[in-house]
Amino acid sequence: MSQLEVEDLEVYYETEDGPAQAVDGVSFELEQGENLGIVGESGCGKTTLAKAIIGILPDAGYINNGSINFKGDDLTEMPEPQRRRLKWEEISMIAQSAMNSLDPVYTIREQIVEAIETHRPGTGRVESEEIVTEMFELVGLDPERADDYPHQFSGGMRQRAMIAMALALEPSLMLADEPTTALDVIMQDQILKRIGSIQEEINSSMLVITHDVSVVAETCDRVIVMYAGKVAEEGPVEEIFDQPYHPYTIGLKRAFPNIRQSNQDLLxxxxYPPELIDPPQGCRFAERCPMATDRCREEEPEAHYENGLRSYCHYADEIDTELRPYADDPGTWNQTTAAPDGGVEE
Amino acid sequence: MSGNDVLLEVEDLKKHFKVNQGWIASLMESFGGGGPDYVHAVDGVSFELRQGETLGLAGESGCGKTTTGMSMVKLHEPTAGDIVYDDTRLSEASDAEIKRFRQNAQMIFQDPFESLNPRMTVYDTVAEPLRIHDIRNETARVQRALEFAELLPPEQYFNQYPHELSGGQRQRVAIARALVLDPDFIVADEPVSMLDVSLRAGVLSLLDRMTEEFGLSVVYISHDLSLLRHMCDRLAIMYMGKIVEKGPTDQVIENPQHPYTQALINAVPVPDPSVGRERVELQGEVGDIVDVPTGCRFKDRCPDYIGDVCDQVVPPLEAKTAFEQEVACHLYESAEGYDPYEELEGRPSAAAGDGAESTPADD
Structure with a gap:
């Protein structure tokens, strides 16, 4: 049994025009100690997925179908008090915006100590304080500043305080939603390295949700590429980067500049992604895919399993045998960008 | 691609902002003497912008890159230093010359949601600069600018409001607005950081085309070194209001010399799981830019710190003997015969020379 098993999950948001299908039939598993990256553009459902797992969907959001099994228990059916206990203790979240996740009227120390005392009854004050100091050092904050209020911290410091809090209870699963996007690159690098070493120490797993392909490449064992509420492709990180079958994965990878390469042709x-209120039938990516055919616009692709990857493309076979160089060429994609009548500037 | 003709020169530019104190503090100050505190956002920066080149200004938050960029288009008045454009010092320029400068110096901001007026249509947004500068042929020019920005057909966008557009389209409108006056150079401050990855390349290619088709110069400000490597001919790395390294992009990225540049470039994640990256831990955090330290601003975090000279002598950005780029670091031998140790010997006034006004006699 995997630590986390998400099956056929559907998360919808109630809107005036009907439900928006933010997450639409997503399934995956996460092993204990594994790092799984979820990448995709804004609106692809990656943050909604994390919120559904930890149980903090906004009022308009609801789970329409599917299950989220954590260590054998279905979180979607778990009573609220039990679920709340799981939060922080077993599953913690590093959210994108630290300002909204910290309480402005308590000092950082009070907040961390409270989390510890609530979830680990019997932990003495001294011990809690020691944990605060230890966590602060871990994320590169001066422990003397633990008595500050959130507003006294800079954005980067708050993000680190948030990470300290998420780690304090040694959770077995961490959901990290753009954990370091707000940080400068040197700090990002140090924090990711430290999270990695704590993870190893306590053998926790992590779901890394990000748009940053390079962060995923460096921190994750496996990757899910999401598009418009669905899994486009999933597999081990090396294979996803080396030999993807889904045109969207290929496109996304080639859209991202690499500091180690000069003269790259970016794609x-x-x-834009489709509306999720009335999503198109067939493949959701068809509209933007330079290789799409009528079949793609009509028929939803089944999973194609090969080389450890699960790819939802009708033409995964052809990509592998002949289409990959074509899909890998920015010219293929940029043709569709140009004006329909070719009328640019002379 | 880029010629060597200098379009604009930034000369020892400084921009200091007064720290906003409460009224009690200002009252005490007026009785007790002692000046107000200043944030040394940009503190002595010199470089040239060449015709048709893309120059990258890189660094972490608070390093002064945006303030430098805004000063270049005169959105800030410099505290000290000057900008020389077309043989004219802007500090001495006449109103007519300033107006001409403003027409030629345009800026694109990070957030197209905030930089466009929500009550103005696309047409008016792009036409407004033409009206301000009294330029005729409005419709044709607006049309051409939108076409360049690949908002096609342009007429379809004329009456749309920003909220009807996607982020990518909005940024294209901002680019059209910047281009409509046919400027000499554009300062682009993180122009794609708010856009989804899949759309970035489209906007970036517009910036590329500006330099290639019109010979425009672009100053590209970003914290994203991978992007800068892709976009820029030359790169200047800033730290605490100063340029620490400057040179051809490939040179700076592949062979960084300043210890800060080395740490910065090493910290950039690589989108390729098969590449192992050597990680360098850097001590501490960016220092205080109100009470600026003496000597090198990076000394407290520097893994290669070599003592008194770093403590007391501000390293000038200068050519070195061993490599192509300019570096502000005492580790390397000056190509111009400058010897920082001479200043060190004359100890008493060692801290002077730079930032003198920032260290009043209050401690």
């Missing part, structure tokens, strides 16, 4: 995927 741009023209168009």
């Amino acid at each position: 741009s995927i023209s168009g």
Whole structure:
């Protein structure tokens, strides 16, 4: 049994025009100690997925179908008090915006100590204080500043305080939603390294939700590429980067500059993701895919399993045998970007 | 691609902001003497912008890159130093010359949600600069600018409001607005950081085309070194209001010399799981830019710190003997015969020379 098993999960948001299908039939597993990255563009459902797992969907959001099994218990059916206990203790979340996740009227120390005392009854004050000091040092904050209020911290410091809090209870699963996007690159690097070493120490797993392909490449064992509420492709990080089968994965990878390469030709995927209130039938990426055929627009692709990857593309076979160089060429994609009548500037 | 003709020169630019104190503090100050505190956002920066080149200004938050960029288009008045454009010092320029400068110096901001007026249509947004500068042929120019920005067909966008557009389209409108006056250079401050990855390349290619098709110069400000490597001919790395390293992009990225640049570039994650990256831990955090330290601003975090000279002598950004780029660091031998140790010997006034006004006799 895996630590986390998400099956056929559907998370919808109530809107005036009907439900928006933010997460639409997503399944995956996460092993204890494993790091799984979820990448995709804004609106692809990656943050909603994390919120559904930890149980903090906004009022308009609800789980329409599917299950989230954590260590054998279905979180979607768990009574609220029990679920709340799991939060922080077993599952913690490092959210994108630290300002909204810290309480402005308590000092950082009070907040961490409270979390510890609530979830680990019997922990003495001295011991809690020691944990605060230890966590602060771990994320590179001066422990003397633990008595500050959140507003006295800079954005980067708050993000680190948040990470300290998420780690304080040694959770077995961490959901990290753009954990370091707000941080400068040197700090990001140090924090990711430290999270990694704590993880090893306590053998916890992590779900890393990000748009940053390079963070995933460096921190994750496996990757899920999401598009418009669905899994486009999933597999081990090396294979996803080396030999992806889904055109969207190929496009996304080639859209991202690499500091180690000069003269890269970056690719741009023209168009925008579809509306999720009335999503198109067939493949959701068809509209933006330079290789799409009528079949793609009509028929939803089944999973194609090969080389450890699960890819939802009708033409995964062809990609592998002949289409990959074509899909890998920015020219293929940029053709669709150009004006329909080619009328640019002379 | 880029010629060597200098379009604009930034000369020892400084921009200090007064720290906003409460009224009690200001009252005490007026009785007790002692000046107000200043944030040394940009503290002595010199470089040139060449015709048709893309120059990257890189560094972490608070390093002064945005303030430098805004000063370059005169959105800030410099505290000291000057900008020389077309043989004119802007500090001495006439109103007519300033107006001409403003027409030629445009800026694109990070957030197209905030930089466009929500009550103005796309047409008016792009036409406004033409009206301000009294330029005729409005419709044709607006049309051409939108076409360049690949908002096609342009007429379709004329009457749209920003909220009807996606982030990528908004940024294209901002680019069209910047281009409509046919400027000499554009300062682009994180122009794609708010956009989804899949759309970035499209906007970036517009910036590329500006330099290639029109010979425009672009100053590209970003914290994203991977992007800068992709976009820029030359790169200047800033730290605490100063440039620490400057040179051809490939040179700076592949062979960084300043210890800060080395740490910065080493920290950039690589989108390729098969590449192992050597990680360098850097001590501490960016220092105080109100009470600026003496000597090198990076000394407290520097893994290669070599003692008194770093403590007391501000390293000038200068050519070195061993490599192509300019570096502000005492580790390397000056190509111009400058010897920092001479200043060290004349100890009593060692801290002077730079930032003198920032260290009043209050301690």
